[in-house]
Amino acid sequence: MGSTTLKSLLMATSILASAGFAHAADTTLTIESWRTDDLAIWQEKLIPAFEAKNPGIKVKFAPTPPTEYDAALGARFDAGSAGDIITCRPFDKSLEQFKRGNLSSLKSLPGIENFSPVAKAAWSTDDGSDTFCVPMASVIHGFIYNKDAFDKLGIAVPTTEAEFFAALDKIKKDGTYIPMAMGTKDLWEAATMGYQNIGPNYWKGEEGRTALIKGTQKLTDADWVAPYKTLAKWKDYLGDGFEAQTYPDSQNLFTLGRAAIYPAGSWEISLFNTQAQFKMGAFLPPVQKAGDTCYISDHADLGAAMNAKSKNPEAAKKFLSWVASPEFADIYANALPGFFSLSSTPVKMKDPLAQEFVSWREKCKPTIRSTYQILSRGKPNLENETWVESANVINGTDTPEVAAKKLQDGLDSWYKPAK
Template identity: 45%
Template sequence: MRTTPPVIAASAAVALALGLTGCAANGGGDDADAVTITLATWRTEDTAMWEEEVIPAFEASHPGIHVEYAPVDTNDYNAAIQSQLEGGTGPDLIMCRPFDVNRQWISKGYFDDLSDLDAISSFDDTALTAWAGDDGAPYCVPVASVLAGFYYNKAIFDELGLEVPTTQQEFIDVLDAIKEDGTYAPLALGSADGWQLAYNMLYQVGPNYWKGEEGRLGLIDGSQKLTDPAFVEGFTVFDSFSDYLPSGFESISYEDMTQLFSLGKAAILPDGSWQISQINTSGLDVGVFGAPPANEGDTRYQQEMADMAIGLNADSEKKEAATEFLEWLGTSEFQQLYVNKLPGFFSMGKEPVTYDDPLAQEFAGLKEGAELTSRLALDRLSAGQPPLDDEIWRVAQLMYNTGMTPEEATAELQAGLDSWYVPAQ
């Protein structure tokens, strides 16, 4: 990839900073000594929100600091940031990927340790773990997570006299009733995209059997294996939903699923909270429920995926200003503003926030009374070849498309993991 020579890039950055300062001064503000800090991010789609809503809110309470939002296409982001940092032209603030990518960046010395930041106390250890280093220290301030759940069409449930299930058997009973009626597809679910089978189905229902973080961390430390009964049971429950798919499900893509549900042709859509805005445009009366446990009264596990955080470039020359921005990220002012400007992305802070969007508030309610757990294979288990996460996408498709059994799937996955992953390392 071609990169801008450091001297040219630095000169351009200085010119830009001077230009921004001059524009602000000409606008009537007394900020001739203002500092401009740059925030690098892969969220190109959020540019207007940050530039028109979030950054002005910060600047209003922090005179003398300007923030430049610098988005990079998500597919190019990792390589671009690494190139900039290695070349000495990196941004002051860096949006952090969760788990393995970020851990690599920490090991390369890209980030400052944020243990002494007051904002860190706004988050519990579960929220911080996706951006912690091997030393356990926090290197990024959490911004938002996403959740997974089952959207359901309330009109169809009312028409068929159905209730939101509270156990796995009740869930199957609901699906059986929809299938027997024959008017609607029970699940808006296809197998053309392996990632969504993993993220929106297996990683939703499975944690109720491998006990969320207990199972996930057990795979990481080597005390558990995918061939253990709890994991086989989780895969078995995932497999049981294959009886309720639409005709031609093998060719139904992720986009097709959403359309099928939005057109009122399917009763339930397994999907992520990031789809809230699109679901809202359907005009349907939609609710959401989490994957129910096996038995009434059992602990319910809710998938919450750490999505984005922001860290401090260890080589930044504007750390004082950048640190003020990071401290602001830990406030309820930022968290409340952010989640309501971007429905479907949720605060990871300890202090509760309210959501203006009713469906977002309902989604957020899934965390209440549940043990939160992350996606199974993104932490350490996919850092080698073959990556466990990618392999799960593959075998999930084989289970639905070819009849691969849960026992065969988990045995194949464990064999692949054993070929390179040594927990002690």
Template identity: 50%
Template sequence: MRRMGAAWLAACLACGMAPAGAGTLVIESWRVDDRALWENVLIPAFARHHPDVAVKFAPTAPTAYDAALAGRLADGTAGDVIACRPFDASLALYRKGYLERLNGRPGLQNFAPPAMVAWQTDDGRETFCMPVASVIHGFFYNKDMFRQLDLQPPGTVDEFFRVLDVLKTAGIAPLALGTAEQWEASQVVYTSIGPNFWRGEEGRKALIDGRARLTDAPFVEALQFTARLGRYLPRDAAALTYRDSQAMFAAGRAAIYPAGSWDIAQLGRVPRLSLGVFAPPVRKRGDACYISDHMDLGIGINRNARNKEDAWKFLAWVGSQEFADLYTNRLTGFFTLSHHLIAVRDPVAKQMAEWRERCASTIRFNAQLLNRGQPGMESELWNINTRVLEGSLAPRDAAARLQEGFARWLTPRQK
């Protein structure tokens, strides 16, 4: 029997067949732009440890991913490894039984509890995706323009607006920032600078627990910052898309570009652009600083995976230092959430990563629990912050509207 089994296996291998139960490990993802990274760097690196495991990266367009993935999971055709969006989208998949519980799995020990919050149940007891990377918000600036006017990167709110005034007086467009798509007003302005007003996680958790309201001073002051910023927008800001703002800054037609670390790679390739970055300003000198260090991507396992044994091997490797180093340094601007010590090589990315050492990290305050009601907090923040930035809605009125909608459905989380 042993001779017959060996002969059968040899025959299978000779004709290109694999033994029963084996197959190609398929990775589901929305990151179509990352295909080269996965196919040319990450998968070959994994293969050096597991040469017997074939892996295929099979992304779906970001706008179609959630619905398409849910459909494939429901009918049993989804891949083995699942790229997990943060918070509710992946939590919903877990609650439907589509994702494996990861508690105690190899690799997860390399992540501190705060790094896992985007892929845990509300009570924090169950983890269903392994954290991969986050993005950090900040302000890019043209170093040559700053040198010409003898300007230094601002550290406080007053210094920030003095820099904007000097630029405007010199005839240089202070900001590359549009409002056509709305999300920038919320995600790269309000929820980027806001943590320095509401003290990061302290303010975010106070909202969730019902100890704070959006009409409280810190949240109103962040809206007042947004309103003040509107005085420095380009004349055609209402028609500018995100890509337009990016192109405006890259072409040297504006001095400062509010955005995030995800833009580093593209801006770093612009010829003759002397790229600098500074953190969101604090209220006054000596204040503690907070940064929006927002969780972007996790990795989970399809509970009905065809190649589950290989999927667990891959997941354990995702938790390794090798993966963290490759992902951080080959996908510039996306920073590992693990506690591995990684030397970030890109100078601008390195500077942003170092903010984690002197500032407290927080996430976009509405990301956890606060997007579940109607009106949805995310869409409300987009609309209301855009109106504040454009000057059609006063900050206090904006705060009152946000709190009114919020209070309709939120039941404060019980401790």
């Protein structure tokens, strides 16, 4: 064989080989998400980790602003232009897309066994028989406090309600700090950081939440009215003009060191770490009396699904199995302290405040917000009504009993529990 022929052959082989490589690298997965804040984490940490193990699959994170996400995603599904991987909101919005045939079933996806039924509840059918998103992260409720303030006033971290109110009284009497930073103007805080934060200790977490869905408990029952009775007492500790205080106002009061306690969701951790100039700690929602079982709201926040019409289903499944892996859990939870992995494999957090929140899973029973599954599908919407009534109770414009009755009447007007 002449050298020219050999050269041509070698050249042809290398062209073919590189064409093969080009073809293998042609699979690009696009991720749809509302988490615009996460762009850097995906580009710098998550995508490189996945691509290193999966040569031939490229991943592109293409977020849409949170307020536009649901509408834009719906339009892209209709047009057939939605990405391969869909970041899932919890409960009904994702369930609706699954029912419309836009999301694939993932119940047999390798890795889905790493999640408990409570972790999967936000992305499963009502009867729990099918799951359509891999759980990615949850947020945990509790209280963040100013350690310097507690040390200065000689206050120990409260574990019972009596200790909690004693601490608030002490802070109020001293006068240096507003005891607790929370306003009622934006409504949702009163429900999310108030009612849903302390409530699970009264209605016994999943036991009460599922009983409400079955109709064997009502919002007018003692265990559902009780958290409102406690919230009504918060009014004296929220500082002057709390009725006009917005969510950013509350954040500022706390991070500027003007308030001692902040009823919180763990999503505050990253922001507070950059803004607060003092040491912070976190404590559990106080139990009613020493020795009671503690419950935490460990609320499913986001998951990941496969577009049922993805042109790259095999690559998409590979990616989702990786999202279900302990490696993903570790990178994501540590890159975003306060957004915790829902995997059954515990993730060790590098951030001490995040580690404090996540350690509660070891000693308390997890539940999710009581209004999110099934009960906010009709009108009036129970979630939105709970915002209004939680604010009314704290403001003192509705009694706990009146608030509970309004919520139950609203629910009764459209919701009939499955018999």
